Amino acid sequence: MGSVCFSTLHADVLEKTSKHPCYSADAHHKYARMHLPVAPRCNIQCNYCNRKFDCVNESRPGVTSEVLTPEHAKDKFAWVKEKMEHLSVVGIAGPGDALADWLFTKQTIKHIQALDPEITFCLSTNGLLLPEYAPEIVALGIRHVTVTVNALDPAIGAEIYQFVSYQGKWYTGVAAAGLLLHNQLAGIAYLVKHGVMVKINIVMIKGLNDRHIPAVVKKVKELGVFVTNIMPLIPAPGSAFEHLPQTSMKDLNTLRDVCQLDIRQMRHCQQCRADAIGLLYEDRSQEFRMCDRPQDGVTVNNGNRKLYRIAVTSKYGKLVDQHFGHATKLLIYQGDGLQFQLRETRTVGRYCAGMSECDAEAGDSGREKIIEALKDCNAVLTMRIGYHAKERLRDKGIFISEYCDTVEAGLRYAAAQMQSQGAAENE
Structure with missing residues (x-):
């Protein structure tokens, strides 16, 4: 050519x-x-x-x-x-x-x-x-x-x-x-x-x-x-x-x-x-x-008031500041996209013990239990997540949102992402 x-x-x-x-x-x-x-x-x-x-x-x-x-x-x-x-x-x-x-x-x-x-x-x-x-x-x-x-x-x-x-x-x-x-x-x-x-x-x-x-x-x-x-x-x-x-x-x-x-x-x-x-x-x-951004806000168009259930990885409950594979507890929030309430804290095992393991294929029962513990959630909000964990959660229909800011802003962000994906798939 x-x-x-x-x-x-x-x-x-x-x-x-x-x-x-x-x-x-x-x-x-x-x-x-x-x-x-x-x-x-x-x-x-x-x-x-x-x-x-x-x-x-x-x-x-x-x-x-x-x-x-x-x-x-x-x-x-x-x-x-x-x-x-x-x-x-x-x-x-x-x-x-x-x-x-x-x-x-x-x-x-x-x-x-x-x-x-x-x-x-x-x-x-x-x-x-x-x-x-x-x-x-x-x-x-x-x-x-x-x-x-x-x-x-x-x-x-x-x-x-x-x-x-x-x-x-x-x-x-x-x-x-x-x-x-x-x-x-x-x-x-x-x-x-x-x-x-x-x-x-x-x-x-x-x-x-x-x-x-x-x-x-x-x-x-x-x-x-x-x-x-x-x-x-x-x-x-x-x-x-x-x-x-x-x-x-x-x-x-x-x-x-x-x-x-x-x-x-x-x-x-x-x-x-x-x-x-x-x-x-x-x-x-x-x-x-x-x-x-000045007066920054997240617009969530949720006319039917759908409730989202989102698991968050956070070290101290204030920031989305933890890798999914390193979390030993998950904060479970529920809300309509604008307002969220903490419903429970779930204790889980660590999905991975080191950097390489976070992207290794997850086949053991311990990891499967962690995935199953999230089956009632619409999404996981985390700072970072390994490829295999991400794919396994997606296979369960669980949305992944990677974010690094406050939990409050992250929850609204995840809800907006889910709505955005739904709108894109319907185009």
Whole structure:
């Protein structure tokens, strides 16, 4: 297919690209972007990724101080747009995968398009669900998509990915990496064919995929990709690769120079948080937390006065400040979405004893008892939760809301999320 033919792209796409700080090196010091963390779920587990940690001073993909409903994302966009003159791009980059929570992602985009039809949207994805959702992405008018492709060789990919969850089945090893790659390449080809500017992110892991990356770059060039972004490994605490050294800038730039001969390289990436706001080199996300917004409130449309029963993980009953897997008691609240009362405190065993166990498959009877203890609840409100626990609760019809603020605000937030999901599924 060859590289992108700019003469075939619409003038408005090229204009928006020139104002996109991630796609244009000239734009990153002029135009601001904001990432809206509305997609907490992920369908793969990368060995370099751990989304359990939130530190306001930490900047890496997957980190966020809050997870938003589409309605709150719309309100936050309006707030930031009013305060930030050169906001040009809205990105959805997790904190999980934008397509794994496609209903929330799509609803957020529609809300913001209604407020500002001229804003540029950008999605980041691992690409597993691209063949399924690429037509909808194009139909929504999204013209900038970033896909992370770390390997063409499934044997190398098997060293990078712990598992892939796809259409109700679990895949590991070479099978997982091969499936992911097949879907990535098919989705990228479709997007490029339909006028989408595709950027490829590649995490450089020295001794694992570094010598393989030039082959990845050549392949995506054939598909018509616009730019590649080779990024250094940031060893995340609690991840399988936490013991590996961070990729040096010298090694990174040497590889970028080699790959520059095939396709343009992005050299100004800041590996942004999932809630980043502002210029690339001036993240202002902590100025715009929804819990600090003047006269901030949660709108819950509950005309039939439905009662919600929500289990909360909290160390002292004031804040949603505990990981689900570490809780030994659950606070059970009941209310109509606006007002809640504490009904009981349930004592439970710890779902996991350490970081790795929180994402290990839960098969023992003790964990099953914890899940069963929540069968009368509509939702679990927690600071963080492991993938397997989350999926097991969802299998029981229990909604998961990850949040980090007061219990009172969190309960209203969870109720609004449940209503938002119901509205999205009925569209």
